[in-house]
Amino acid sequence: MKQRRNLLAAAAATALATALTLGLPASAQAQNYKSEYRMSLVVGTAFPWGKGGEIWADKVRQKTNGRINIKLYPGVSLIQGDQTREFSALRQGVIDMAIGSTINWSPQVKQLNLFSLPFLMPDYAAIDALTQGQVGQEIFRILDKAGVVPLAWGENGYRELTNSKHAVKSPADMKGLKIRIVGSPLFIDTFTALGANPTQMSWADAQPAFASGAVDGQENPMSIFTAAKLQNVGQKYLTMWGYVADPLVFVVNKDVWNSWTPADREAVRQAAIEAGKEEIAIARKGMIEPGQPLLKEIEGMGVTVTHLTPQEREAFVKVTRPIYDKWKPQVGTDLVNMAEKAIAARKK
Template sequence: MRVKQAAVAISAALSLTLAVPAFAQESREFSVSTVLSDAFPWGQAATKWAELVDERSEGRIILKVYPNAQLVSGDQTREFSAMRSGLIDMAVASTINWSPQVPELNLFSLPFLMPDEAAIDAITQGSAGEKIFNAIDKKGVVPLAWGENGFRELSNSKKQVDGPEDLKGLKVRVVGSPLFLDTFNTLGANPTQMSWADAQPALTTGAIDGQENPLSVFDVARVDQVGQKYLTQWHYMADPLIFGVNKRVWKSLSAEDRELLQQAAIDAGAWEIEKSRRELSDTLAAIRERGVEVTELTPEQHQAFVDATAEVYEKWTPRIGAELVAEAKAAIEAR
């Protein structure tokens, strides 16, 4: 009797299993954190990743994007810790926001290290990039691919800035690593750290005079409409984006799905880097058209900023790792 009952139960369970379509059974959803929404290239990188994964897994793997750092209540420098602890499954993140937990990522924030896009690529696509990925991996997050936020330009509501002396006393909002405080303090400015969520109201009320962000962010967030009328194209640093996955989530995936997820991240990242670079000149034209005074630096003016920030290297090179900094410099030299 017992045996017969068990057999009935098993056959019922079996037919139930067979009745459920395979995709519904195996479909898994993961959270993806970003700071900027898909109105910006950054958010578009995450959306593209989700689309490619959906398509290539035939709906088995669903990436749900949560923009505006909402999974950490806007506190973007807590994103890495939240990911490591499993509160967030995946992210497309700026190197700046993860740099408090991964000191090696401060490399990209060294002022005037990377003169052009080829210099960014020389780091990310070479042995220095590999070292950085290893450092992230050791901290509990699996890095899959690179994207790009872009070269960060300086804006303010007070005056045209074409030399370090113009920054004296200017209240500038910065984010992330204390390295930014050192850079702006060295320049004689008055830097203050706050999240992007807090920066926008602070710009509106005039609590701060200036900020630094890529042209795409300045443009899409309409930063000029909160009084930022002066923009200096000083290209002092660029923040790449990193596609990453929590380690436990990564280990729970099959080898095929890991490959699928990584290849989709690589493709989405390459797509976004190409797109953001291609759109730069149109973006700059749009910003100019809205009446923003854009300052380009002469080589001499540029050099004055380089000289004024040299001491940041002395303090930060040992923290980032002397070997890594040297490797990055050599890769840039050889680009």
């Protein structure tokens, strides 16, 4: 009888402990949370990309009642400014979370080169057809397998060409131009095929190089051009060619993700999705409205803006097509075929 009473008492104690655990407020469950989580960003909050990080951090703080606090580290300062090392550092836990560029992470995840295939995505509807559809889901599956938790898409934007020398209307106009690029072999191949001299350097190093004339030009979204005031460092000629766009990915380190309660994970995911939508709207502002007011603003700064005719753009497509064909199997033929099909079927 005594043994039975002891067993019943033990069972009751276990049940009570379980009930108390389940009934604990999230703040008590989260006692092992870090006091602060480190978010890596390439640029600061003056840019849409950095603004997306700020929005995400604010939403997470609100949705978790302050249990998850995020500090932004722009300039990829957690890894000494080397943006191509960001993904590896995230996977290793040096970084807790990030909004990362598909270009910067492509050396570690080759399928991300999809978005850098020259002239794959002709318009914003094409970007959306990829990121918001089956292709985007497949990329997330690949990223998860690579060791991070992808949550939402953002956008850096179409990367347009600028330089300090002359207007560029044809591949011949690019001959010998020293163009700053990120550390991607696909970018090196593309700009070499166009006759330029691609020069790999971080964004932090690039701006002084423009000012000194050591580098002639660069390619980046228009929001980067205006926020960085590139017209003040000699970038007086702009060519709208829309050769690639740069989707961004909101991700969390897997160990950090697994340390949170299910409710907080869902809160962080929803915050990322909401922040991603807001960030994309900011990134496209001035480019999707009638008359493209952002370009008007840039012209007002004394910049010569060149809009390619369909025939002029086709000349660039033709020159870079062998690079597209070379990289297609490296990215993954099935993935590229899926992307091409999704773009062909998009609603314009």
